[in-house]
Amino acid sequence: MKFTDRLADSLLKLGLVRAYGLQGGSVAHIMDSYVSLGGSLSFQHHEQHSILAATGDFLTSGVPGLVFVSTGPAGSNTLTGLLGAWQDSIPLIVVSGQTRVSELSYGLGVRQVGSQESPIVEIVKPITKSALCFLAEDGLSACIEDLLQIATSPRQGPVWIDIPIDLQLSEKF
Numbered sequence: 431m432k433f434t435d436r437l438a439d440s441l442l443k444l445g446l447v448r449a450y451g452l453q454g455g456s457v458a459h460i461m462d463s464y465v466s467l468g469g470s471l472s473f474q475h476h477e478q479h480s481i482l483a484a485t486g487d488f489l490t491s492g493v494p495g496l497v498f499v500s501t502g503p504a505g506s507n508t509l510t511g512l513l514g515a516w517q518d519s520i521p522l523i524v525v526s527g528q529t530r531v532s533e534l535s536y537g538l539g540v541r542q543v544g545s546q547e548s549p550i551v552e553i554v555k556p557i558t559k560s561a562l563c564f565l566a567e568d569g570l571s572a573c574i575e576d577l578l579q580i581a582t583s584p585r586q587g588p589v590w591i592d593i594p595i596d597l598q599l600s601e602k603f
Contacts, residue, residue, distance in 0.1 A: 433567065433600045434463035437525070437593070440574040442469055446496045446523065448487060450480040454500020456527025456546070459598045461498055477504050481511030485520050494521035494581050501528045502546030505592075506553065515588045516557040521581035522588040524558075526550055530596040531565060554590045561590040567602055 437460060441449075448470045451461060465471050474480045477499050484495025495515075499505050505526050515522045528534070533544025542548070551561045560580045564573060577589045 431601070432459075432463065432598075433570070433593075433602075434459045434598045435467065436570050437574070437598075438463040438467045438469060440571045441496065441523075441525075442467055444574065444578050445493060446578075448472070448491075448493070449496040449498055450474060450483045450487070451498035452477050452480055452500070452504065454504050454527065456501040456529065456595050456598075457498050457504075457525075458527075459595070460525060460527060460593070464498070471498070477507035478511055481508040481515070481522065481524070484522055485511060485515055485518075488520055488522065494523055494578065497522060497524045499524065499526045500546070501526060501550070502548045505548060505550040509554070509557075512554060512588055512590075513557050519586045520588065521586040523577060523581055524554075524588060524590045526590065526592045527598065528563065528592045528594045531594045532596075534563070534594065536563065551590065551592050557588070558590050559587040561592075563592040563594070564597065565594070567597065567600055 529544025529547040535543045
């Protein structure tokens, strides 16, 4: 089973049946798996709109919002909505695509290695309850369950998971 299929299955089993986002290369496989397995995905024209729509979805349904964004500037376009969710205690799960593991700059002290790569986890940590770059193929379901628990436990708030494209494409499941 492809990694993104496992991710989508985990999200859907937890009741996250609606998502918002804007198509981008590093998130295309995530979106495709999510829709293929029965998720409802609403596309917006800007990432800021996507995160605000997910916030509104929570406020009307009580189900944590789910957002898919690509790497680089796409992730940074969510920051206004992310900060609003943080300050208003809105549980959101943001899933971002990322460049390949071998092209990550985390810990290297450089600005960028991979195409459109950004250290989004480091950028969003101060305004999320949890932010991580998922680098292992094991424990995905438990990780998603933990993130949802963190997002919905008092005081509620957003969480972020960043997933490199080469891991997304893995078929080791």
